[in-house]
Amino acid sequence: MSFQITTAFVQGYKNNIHMLAQQETPRVFGKTRSETQSSETDYYERIGVTEANDVVSRHGDTPINNAPHTRRAVTLQDSDWGDLIDRLDRVRLLINPDDAYVKIAVAALNRKKDDIFISAAFGSALSGKTGSSSVSLPNAQKVVATNAAGNALSALNVKTLRKCMRKFDEAEIEDSDKRYFVFNGAQKEALLAETEVTSADFNTVRALVQGEINTFLGFEFIRSERLPVTAANNTAASFSAGTVDGGSDTIPAGSDRLLAFTEMSMISATGMDIFVDVGPRRDKKMSTQVYVQQSVGAVRMEEERVLEIQCAAN
Numbered sequence: 001m002s003f004q005i006t007t008a009f010v011q012g013y014k015n016n017i018h019m020l021a022q023q024e025t026p027r028v029f030g031k032t033r034s035e036t037q038s039s040e041t042d043y044y045e046r047i048g049v050t051e052a053n054d055v056v057s058r059h060g061d062t063p064i065n066n067a068p069h070t071r072r073a074v075t076l077q078d079s080d081w082g083d084l085i086d087r088l089d090r091v092r093l094l095i096n097p098d099d100a101y102v103k104i105a106v107a108a109l110n111r112k113k114d115d116i117f118i119s120a121a122f123g124s125a126l127s128g129k130t131g132s133s134s135v136s137l138p139n140a141q142k143v144v145a146t147n148a149a150g151n152a153l154s155a156l157n158v159k160t161l162r163k164c165m166r167k168f169d170e171a172e173i174e175d176s177d178k179r180y181f182v183f184n185g186a187q188k189e190a191l192l193a194e195t196e197v198t199s200a201d202f203n204t205v206r207a208l209v210q211g212e213i214n215t216f217l218g219f220e221f222i223r224s225e226r227l228p229v230t231a232a233n234n235t236a237a238s239f240s241a242g243t244v245d246g247g248s249d250t251i252p253a254g255s256d257r258l259l260a261f262t263e264m265s266m267i268s269a270t271g272m273d274i275f276v277d278v279g280p281r282r283d284k285k286m287s288t289q290v291y292v293q294q295s296v297g298a299v300r301m302e303e304e305r306v307l308e309i310q311c312a313a314n
Contacts, residue, residue, distance in 0.1 A: 019104065023110070023111050026111075028224060030113075030268050031261075032263055032266040034270070037074060037269040040076055043072070043131065044071060044299070046072065047069055050067055053065070071128070072300070073126035073131030074126075074267055074269045074297040074299045075297055076271040079294050080291065080293040081109060081290075081291070081292045081293075082105075082289060082290065084284055085098065085101065086285070086287050087286045087287055098278055101290040102276055102290055105290060105292040109294050112294070112296075114224060116298050118224070121259055121261060123136075125299050138303055139243070141308065142243070142244040142309075143160060143167065143242060143308070143310070144239065145242070146160075153249075153312040154312055155193075155313075156190050156191055156256075156258065160242070161219070163242060165217045165219070177262045177263050179218050180261055180262070181260045182224050182259040182260070183222075183227075184256060188223060191209060192205060204216055227257055227258060227259065230253055230255040230256075235310070236249070236251075237310070254313050255310055258310075259307070260306070261306045262306075264301070266301060266305075267298060269297045270294075270296050271297070272294055275294065276292050277290075
């Protein structure tokens with residue numbers, strides 16, 4: 001037997017491309033009121049709350065209640081993705097990478113949609129006649145997850161979910177306004193680790209974490225690994241009250257920031273949905289260019305319909 005026969009061994013290759021694990025579709029963008037936008041900035045009108053008057057006399061003057069009008073502005077954000085496939089490289093390839101490039105490009109822009117939505121939910125909303133004012137999410141709309149004793153920051157638990165449910169209820173959010181809760185995989189796991197909940201709650205949470213259901217306490221749950229964390233040790237809180245209100249406690253950097261919102265809380269605006277172009281570039285030696293582009297935006301329409309939940313990193 002020849003010991004040199006190994007030099008005749010050949011390498012085998014497959015003619016397809018395996019796409020690595022990644023979020024491929026938007027998970028939160030489009031869950032709220034969706035609008036088509038044809039200008040760089042569009043304004044969306046709001047009308048506020050008024051109260052009824054008591055009638056105290058006959059044939060009295062008609063009251064003028066002066067309904068409050070305000071507006072919010074959405075500015076589109078353009079995003080794109082591009083790459084080249086060298087014409088000469090195709091001679092050396094067993095595969096046609098065009099479809100794979102398009103697929104990862106579209107996935108990247110879909111994730112960008114969620115980034116824009118999440119940033120708008122947590123950030124400042126443009127307000128006023130010309131959008132020159134900005135409105136931050138107030139501390140009253142920020143919930144701190146605490147342990148059962150209320151003396152330490154906690155990972156996500158049922159106690160915190162109940163508090164979020166109560167805040168939406170107290171804000172008179174109608175049952176028809178669908179509620180969403182966005183958490184990450186680590187906080188999803190923390191829910192299942194709870195030992196202080198009732199057996200009924202535990203069974204429901206277990207079904208939620210195992211993917212058998214996606215609703216609990218009136219919320220539809222969405223997992224996202226694109227949620228931000230607390231940037232610095234400068235968030236004062238009250239663990240006993242479970243609030244961000246300048247208390248004596250501090251939320252540490254790296255804490256998870258989860259999101260709860262309702263269907264009517266935000267606007268998801270689309271100026272141009274995902275556009276895909278695959279074609280030759282004569283200025284690049286006839287390389288094939290894969291180019292994908294979109295223009296979308298988002299704005300928080302009402303603070304009372306959005307909650308930020310601060311949780312200990314799990």
